[in-house]
Amino acid sequence: MNRNPQPLALTNALLIDGTGAPAVHGATVLIAGHEITAAGTAVAVPEGATVVDLRGKAVLPGLIDAHVHLGGLGFHHAPPFGGREATDHYAVPRTDALRHGVTTQRSLGDFLHDSIAVRDAIEAGTLPGARLAVSGPSFQVEHGHPNGTVWGGDDTCLREAARIPKSAAEAAAAVEGLAAAGVDLVKIIISNNAIFGPPRPELKMPWHLVEAIVDAAHRQGLKVAAHTETVEDSRRAVEIGVDDIEHLLLRAEDPHDEAALDDLFALMAARGTYLVPTMVAHQLHATADTDARTLRYGNQAVRRAYESGLRLGVGSDAHSPGLHGWKLHSELIMMVHDQGIPAHAALTAATRTNAELLGLADRLGTVEPGKTADLLIVSGNPLEDITAITGVHQVIQNGTVVTDNGA
Ligand SMILES: [Zn+2]
Incomplete structure (x- = not known):
């Protein structure tokens, strides 16, 4: 089952990938079907992908x-x-x-x-x-x-x-x-x-x-x-x-x-x-x-x-x-x-x-290639102000947008 036949590219985001590694500005996260296929700054957006500009927003694992x-x-x-x-x-x-x-x-x-x-x-x-x-x-x-x-x-x-x-x-x-x-x-x-x-x-x-x-x-x-x-x-x-x-x-x-x-x-x-x-x-x-x-x-x-x-x-x-x-x-x-x-x-x-x-680290918990595409997108930078996590922009689960609070 693939609800997103076209890859989804989240671009220009602040990426807090959950691994503990430093956050990355201007990152792209690629999603195909249920999976994250790429994440970082050196990611080429494939032809035909749906591109979403997330300038001013942060992407983190669900x-x-x-x-x-x-x-x-x-x-x-x-x-x-x-x-x-x-x-x-x-x-x-x-x-x-x-x-x-x-x-x-x-x-x-x-x-x-x-x-x-x-x-x-x-x-x-x-x-x-x-x-x-x-x-x-x-x-x-x-x-x-x-x-x-x-x-x-x-x-x-x-x-x-x-x-x-x-x-x-x-x-x-x-x-x-x-x-x-x-x-x-x-x-x-x-x-x-x-x-x-x-x-x-x-x-x-x-x-x-x-x-x-x-x-x-x-x-x-x-x-x-x-x-x-x-x-x-x-x-x-x-x-x-x-x-x-x-x-x-x-x-x-x-x-x-x-x-x-x-x-x-x-x-x-x-x-x-x-x-x-x-x-x-x-x-x-x-x-x-x-x-x-x-x-x-x-x-x-x-x-x-x-x-x-x-x-x-x-x-x-x-x-x-x-x-x-x-x-x-x-x-x-x-x-x-x-x-x-x-x-x-x-x-x-x-x-x-x-x-x-939870014993689910093989599938969940980080934004890395091969992981299930469960993502939280918030406005602002929660590393500078943790209350930014309450500013939910979108929630993606299994590669599908399940919460959308608009632009
Ligand atoms: Zn209890």
């Missing part, structure tokens, strides 16, 4: 959000989406993401069969939307987070979006069941519920179950993403072998050991463990004074993580209508404005590094 929820899950502070049936196959998160140049999302905790069906429909081209990698349900403990917190014990959520093994054998069997159903990865919640009040360590996943889940997932060739809430829990999860740490939740009222944090980041850098901080999720929930201090502390910690050289991914934890895409832009802006991370590094994290985290 953004990847490494942490979203598609919906169907009950939240006490927002109306539940009602699941796929009530939301036209997750129409809002699918298309909101695309409008913001997010061409790929990783769903970390959603209804199993709904999220897989929609992922496959997007991949087949029968539904529009940001392509998906999905974990399906997350591994949790009974009455713990999120079933006992934001879900309020909702039966449908428990059935469709949770796995609550009571033994190592049950945990392994549950992972095998998810693998057979076709999930792309496994998600574990290692929470002491501290985000919702005083810590309740008795509601934390026992470590022998974490070990069983990680072992079983890796035997199936699946990566494991872990929601953690303390430095100590992150460290133990990394030692057991999880592939990425989600959230970096650090409470201002907890005693903080800077050396322990630096040790954690050094360990993650040495083991190749990814970090997806999702600081915008904490910012949106921050209201009280202690929250503001927590946020400041978290932002400083992300900066230290970046400086440690670990694999820094980007995720937004978007979960409600209106947040998908917008929230990833906000996370990127926070990285630059509040964490002091260079804009170029932030954009590389949300493209190449996220593609590596």
Whole structure:
């Protein structure tokens, strides 16, 4: 299938190719069918190509959000989406993401069969939307987070979006069941519920179950993403072998050991463990004074993580209508404005590094010949002003313009 019989030539663009290489002014990107066939300044435009002049605009890889929820899950502070049936196959998160140049999302905790069906429909081209990698349900403990917190014990959520093994054998069997159903990865919640009040360590996943889940997932060739809430829990999860740490939740009222944090980041850098901080999720929930201090502390910690050289991914934890895409832009802006991370590094994290985290780096994450033509075109220069990423001009997915805001 080739929807663009004529090659498309994007010319005179500022090219930020996602590899981390210096940006190139006056670049041309050639697209034939679904693929990027050339990118750079020494690119001849073939005869018959459709030429689009992008003077004053920047071309970058389609953004990847490494942490979203598609919906169907009950939240006490927002109306539940009602699941796929009530939301036209997750129409809002699918298309909101695309409008913001997010061409790929990783769903970390959603209804199993709904999220897989929609992922496959997007991949087949029968539904529009940001392509998906999905974990399906997350591994949790009974009455713990999120079933006992934001879900309020909702039966449908428990059935469709949770796995609550009571033994190592049950945990392994549950992972095998998810693998057979076709999930792309496994998600574990290692929470002491501290985000919702005083810590309740008795509601934390026992470590022998974490070990069983990680072992079983890796035997199936699946990566494991872990929601953690303390430095100590992150460290133990990394030692057991999880592939990425989600959230970096650090409470201002907890005693903080800077050396322990630096040790954690050094360990993650040495083991190749990814970090997806999702600081915008904490910012949106921050209201009280202690929250503001927590946020400041978290932002400083992300900066230290970046400086440690670990694999820094980007995720937004978007979960409600209106947040998908917008929230990833906000996370990127926070990285630059509040964490002091260079804009170029932030954009590389949300493209190449996220593609590596999702296991899709052979197809996605950079603007290079042979890669799938997923591109975000914005007005201005996001390296000079990161908020330029919100000025979406066009979004191209699989070589087709899927969002067009005109000249
Ligand atoms: Zn989440």
